[in-house]
Amino acid sequence: MDEPTFRTIFEPFRIHSVEPLRMSTRAERRGYLRDAAFNLFQVRAEHVLVDLLTDSGTGAMSRDQWAAIQHGDESYAGSPSYYIFTDAVRELFPFEHVIPVHQGRAAEKILFSVIGGPGKVVPNNTHFDTTRANVEATGALAIDLPVVEGRDLSSQHPFKGNMDLAALEDLLARRAADVPCVFVTITNNSGGGQPVSLANLRGVRGICDRYGKPLFLDACRFAENAWFIREREEGQAEREVADIVRDMAALADGMTMSAKKDPMGNIGGWLAMNDDDLATACRNTLILTEGFPTYGGLAGRDLEALAQGLTEVVQHDYLRYRIRSTAYLGTALQERGIPVLSPFGGHAVYIDARALARHLDPLEYPGQAVAVALYETGGIRSCEIGTVMFGRQPDGTEAPASMDLVRLAIPRRTYTQSHIDYVIEVCEEVAANADALRGYRIVAEPKTLRHFTSSFEPRP
Template sequence: MHPHFRTIIEPFRIKTVEPIQFTTWEQRADIIEAAGYNLFLVRAENVLIDLLTDSGTGAMSSFQWAGMMQGDESYAGARSFYKFEAAAQRITGFKHIIPTHQGRAAERILFGNVCKPGYVVPNNTHFDTTRANVECQGAQALDLPCAEAHQPALIAPFKGNMDVDALTHTLQTVPRDQVPVVMLTVTNNSGGGQPVSMANIRAVSQVCHAHGVPFFLDACRFAENAFFIKQREPGYADKTALEIAQEMFSYADGCTMSAKKDGMANIGGFLALHDDDLAQRCKNTLILTEGFPTYGGLAGYDLEAIAVGLEEVLHEDYLRYRLRSIAYLGEKLDAAGVPFMKPTGGHALYLDAAAMLPHIPASHYPAQALAVALYQEGGIRSVEIGSVMFGRVHADGSEEPAALELVRLAFPRRVYTQSHVDYVAEVVTYVARLKDNLRGYRISWQPPQLRHFSAQFEPLR
């Protein structure tokens, strides 16, 4: 950018457009009621601005589409796999790159091979599918976020960090053979999309290796985390995002990755690691459940798109724009007095529903109430990250609420423009003015796991 100009513009031109559908308040009232007040069950065609997730919802570049035309669809040894493998190895440095159809498949394969009932897997904060895949094996998903993570209004540069003292205590008290891996999620999605510092990554790595425990990254948003380090951590301002990412991975023994995030693709992921024996066991599982190790449940053209996306995601003009878009929304909401997790994250802004709706107790799901209101009033689809997603139901039917009641506004990559962001700010500000009129919800039906995807709700009067 020219030093005299401060405006950060979209680092792309729009080549193809997709129309979005406008609905009335009355139509949305009927739609959300028919969906059991669960935004996952609303048809995409009835959503105006879709901020449900940034996973697989981005716009691919002309270079990615061109690469897809070169996809080699050979069952074994496809040329596209080796291009994908080289792109992932250039960034991560890991010996074994195992493709999967998405990140949760990588999690399932990893934890299925290392976890047993009674085991403990520490993390800064597990996200929903990570936790479910750990617990599905009978293991405990243990969250060890830093103290700052529980204070939404506190401005601190690296609120995604793990509590290293708590990790040390855990590894000193839990028998070594019952901690198969330690994971660190970068950026910390459940904790408000907050970044993890290089110093914290290094410290966690040192503690793990001192206790002989493998250290893995949940690397879905590794590029955004790397750029936060460049912006906020002393000693990294002159390093490239690629160099920072390479250092991040150098401290780890492996990673899981959803290429639907910082792979800039609509599908795909991978499991990467150094350990030959574990890699072979994971490949055996892959063959059983996903596909041959050179395609892993993906088409050749998907592997091509990811290979290009892994290169494009580290372009610093893109990363600067990406982070600035979320910060811009935060500035507008802050000026309007709307409470949210500060500072803003890399892929999303997290509204603080507990602070906005203190009259709705956690047992009545204030974040769900806020998310429904955003759709009802403005056609915006967001996602609850609170006691619906992370509340723990005990055997006696009682429920332990989540630590935070957040609503995530996750922005798809290269999809929405500044006017869309302005509209989102306007809708959120309007709903904040209606806050005293909002009421909570009860769950009328829920599945045994990952209930937020398909639960049914009823409004409380």
């Protein structure tokens, strides 16, 4: 008999330990918002009920990861933990040089410090915030080249994270001398957590080869991307996720990684590549900023936990649960008439704040308005991905972002279905009163990555 199919989303794990959540009132949360200058990054974590700000470093480590921590060797140089870590990385990403760092933005900082600079241009399907900031900090220009479907929130294209191949060809035809490398982000976080197909990666590889340009992956959600390839791309349905990951890696010359995402760590990352000279320059920069090349700003115990996490994240039972549980939230919001980006990504559901709060101009920050309302109404912390995050231009002016989204990023193996059901109810309450949402303005901001530390106030 065939295996029966059930509607229930079954978590492929049991809960081993718990941490308490402190319930708060709406009046208390209003006070916390004022204290935080209406910036959810500044709200204290103990004042949050369901924290969907990010899936970065916020997941629950497994029993075997905690056991691996006990094996950590803290030798300054040549720790056995480093070799266990690099072997685990190369099992999926067989690059010649693997350089550990404390998190993904450190890998970006090191790489772009070496290959960036004034007059350089770095194309990407869509840069995320720290990637863009690290490119631009060197004086280089970060250019996004998503496919047209990626800017259409209602398009059902299965790979809305793809790069626009014609646009990449055009850019390289005009400015190849200025392009040190081409980047592809998998999954495309700023574009709604949307996947990139193997066919598109092969197309990017072919263009890079014609112009002699290296291809790098920003691969922090590589396993989720591989699962979508398995589910949606012709000829991939029966394959092992780990083999699809190896195919993606084989198309690239290097990668940056925040291991706080799919590798299941609470901290960590790496920079990997095949180019010997580039690796030497990057290691020299690493020693200045992160630490010795065999620990790179991490403890040996962290390296061992990441090695174990890399074996767990490609397991099909886990990925099936992960993608289905994200879709559960997205489908429920959609059924309640709340505008969301679809198809749903792997790590998050993105509310279309511009459509939900139609009365607000993009420069009144509708994403910020919706995110603040979710926290005030139900203690849910989310993340604006829109004009606050991306509206400031390199010349200091401001323009609306292509989309104003609110990301509900789901930490790995952390929340139960009842938590998500509560999130659905809070979203429904906010949507019912969306016409009354007030816009926001920034009263103080830094020069870069302003969404992290800016101060806001409600508009009259």
